[in-house]
Amino acid sequence: MEYHYYNKYAETMPRDLLRVQQSKALVNQAKVVYEKIPFYKKAFDDIGLKPEDIRDIGDIKKLPYTNKQDMRDNYPYDLFAVPMGDVVRIHASSGTTGKQTVVGYTRHDLDIWGEVMARTLGAGGVTAADIGHISYGWGLFTGGLGGGIGSETIGAATIPASVGNTKRQVTILQDFKPTFLLCTPSYALTIADYIEENKISVDTLSLKYGFFGAEPWTTQMKQEIERRLNLQSFDIYGLSEIIGPGVAYECEAHEGLHVAEDHFYIEIIDPDTGEDVKDGEYGEVVFTCLTKEALPLIRYRTHDISKKISEPCPCGRTHTRITKFAGRTDDMLIIRGVNVFPSQVEAVLMELGDMSPFYQIQVDREGNLDTLTVLVELTEAQFTSEIHDLEALKRKIGSAIQSMLGLAVTVRLVNPKTITRFEGKAQRVVDNRAVDFRAN
Amino acid sequence: MVLKQLSIFVENRPGAIAEPLGVLLEAGVNAVAFTVADTTDFGIIRMIVDDTDKAVRGLKNSGFTVNVSDVLGLTLEDKPGAFYHALKELSDANVNIEYSYAFCGPKTGEVTAVLRVPDINSVEFILK
The missing domain is CATH 3.30.300.30 (ANL, C-terminal domain)
Known part of the structure; x- marks a missing residue:
């Protein structure tokens, strides 16, 4: 079959070349965080680490971890590496316990976000000719604007439908004829329930692709959504601390999610010991922002559980695949x-x-x-x-x-x-x- | 005769039996027979009503899980032993009864026994 890409060059880059890029980025990022963020300077100093000790991506293991608590302790802006004059966007995730987690973006960061979300949509086959219906909340939550920036970067007509009022959403789906949908998987089922209860034929919708994430869902749920909404579905993954949606995305091979590794370095560790798990074993996913400017988190512990898939993907992408997320260490x-x-x-x-x-x-x-x-x-x-x-x-x-x-x-x-x-x-x-x- | 029986799934909590009856009041449906089978955490209300279709529509719209099934309605004389003799015949024919209840009427001096049996036709034949 023919696979689709938004940025084939970056997404299929040979791994040795990717590694060179990652090394260069990490060496730079280590200097930046040490010089610009007092929290990291102290964390480096505490373990006697100098930015010059980071010479290669392999040296990432020398760097300290960052935890959600560190973000709360540095609320709201103390982990930003740039002055407010360079920040163009702020998002925050709802803190169900304690403070919100605040994240910032420079214009360059928004470009990266647009790029990785465009890759996400492009991996499903979306092009500039498509129309996107984004039913995530457009607000402090990164889902709506993240979906929007990707859709606009790829050049699709973008409908910021946001959340709620299912009746109105279905009218938009029928009348504006969007070809792809972004929302939570359970909201996709709510839409399917609504059209069935109101005897609306799925043929009156024009959806071809659905990109669903922001909550765990199973393969069986995926099949149910695909059948009832008559579309091809793709899993998306992201978290605001790293950038928002677009960190990892499913391709048309439908076997796991590719991590945008030229921007986000992934490690999978044992949550108890902090050591790497063996390849192919489940563990906690840890990301390092290699290219971001405003909030360049180092070895951020996501508390999400997944494992790497070692076999090369038939789609030709060289970026590491991880399996569908198995849960969260804190949902456990x-x-x-x-x-x-x-x-x-x-x-x-x-x-x-x-x-x-x-x-x-x-x-x-x-x-x-x-x-x-x-x-x-x-x-x-x-x-x-x-x-x-x-x-x-x-x-x-x-x-x-x-x-x-x-x-x-x-x-x-x-x-x-x-x-x-x-x-x-x-x-x-x-x-x-x-x-x-x-x-x- | 074959009767249409309405079954409603209810959770075991205060108000669970009243709620569907409120829906039937709204819909103007009258119940002829009513019984509740209960377990520790849920129950099934079984009813014979005067307008099954209207009742089903109203209940479904209010979010209830409902089922309509065929049951045997057996008209008996209202006197000692009438039901026994019918059941004895079924017992002799080795027919298993899933559940049963009875109500008065429709005529005075008559009782209708409702029987849930695997095969209504054969039971009607046995009792002829």
Whole structure:
């Protein structure tokens, strides 16, 4: 098959050449952060490291890690390496606990963002002739403006639809005829629900591609979105601290996500020891911003879990592929000493077939014992008038989850649409334990 | 005779039985028979109503999970032993009954027993 690219030269660059570029960039970045950011100067000095010690990309292991807490401690601007006169954009991510995480961009940084997001869209086949419908929030969150800058960089007509008001969104999808859609996977399903409930034929939409991210989703969910919205879907990954969406993206081979390695250096480490995991093993993803000016984070610990795919990709891109994200170290629930990722439960439900993708995990503590309850929305097709059919369904779900997690669970069937969802994201975990048992 | 039975999935919590009945009130649907089967965390309301289609539309629009299934309605004399004799015949024919309930009417002196059986036609034949 023929694969599509936005910047074929950069995306298929031989790896030895890429390494030379990365080395040059890192040597420069080490000097910049030492000279311009007091936090890094202190971090270097504390371990007796001089910027001159960084001579090659391999020396990255000598550099200290950066944590989310460091961003909070330097709130709002103390990690910026440039004066405010050079900053042209500020975004912030919602801090559910504590302060927001504030990020800044120079004009050059916005160019990089446009470039990597254009690569993301281009990898799916989007060209200047397309029309893009961006249903991420356009605001402090990087999803909307990040999708927009990529869409505009590639030259597509860009509709800043933003979030909410599904009825109006569907009218835009029908009338403005966008050919690609960016939103969360659960919002894509909300759109699919809406058009089915209102007997709107998917043929009245012109969507060819969908780029979905900002929350974990499974392969099964992907297939469901593709079937119901009649489009080809692509996983996108990013985080505001690094740049926003565009850090890694799926190509038409649909086997993992390519990291834009000429801009973001990736390491995968054991979250407990900080050492590299063996190739092909799951670990915490760590990124270094090689080319960014305003917020050049070094070895930033994302808390996202993934692994590298070592085989070369049939699409010809040389940039490292990582698998779909398996969860977050901080979404990880520890229940009776067992690590549980919400995405595991979702995968089980989707594998069982004919299940609602909406579920909620509730963790409670009875006496000294953690209990795990999974709420699953009942579908029309599953409901007969017979108690024993529903009991059998509960047992089937319960034993499938139990064999995946190695934990006994209680399954509760609930009516459709009763699990809390905001426009976009479903609330997947409710932890009622008094003590915070989440991993750090 | 074959009756259309409406089943509604409800969670086990206060108000769960009243809510669908409120929907039926809004829709102007009258229930002829009503029973609830319960387990620890959910229940199934089973009803015979005067307008099944209208009831289903109203309930679905309000987000309820509903099912319509065929059940056998058996008209019996309202006197001791009437139901027993019918059940005895089915028992002798080795017919398994999934669940059953009964209501008065439609005529005075009559009772209608509702039976959920695997094959309504063969049961009707046995009882002829």
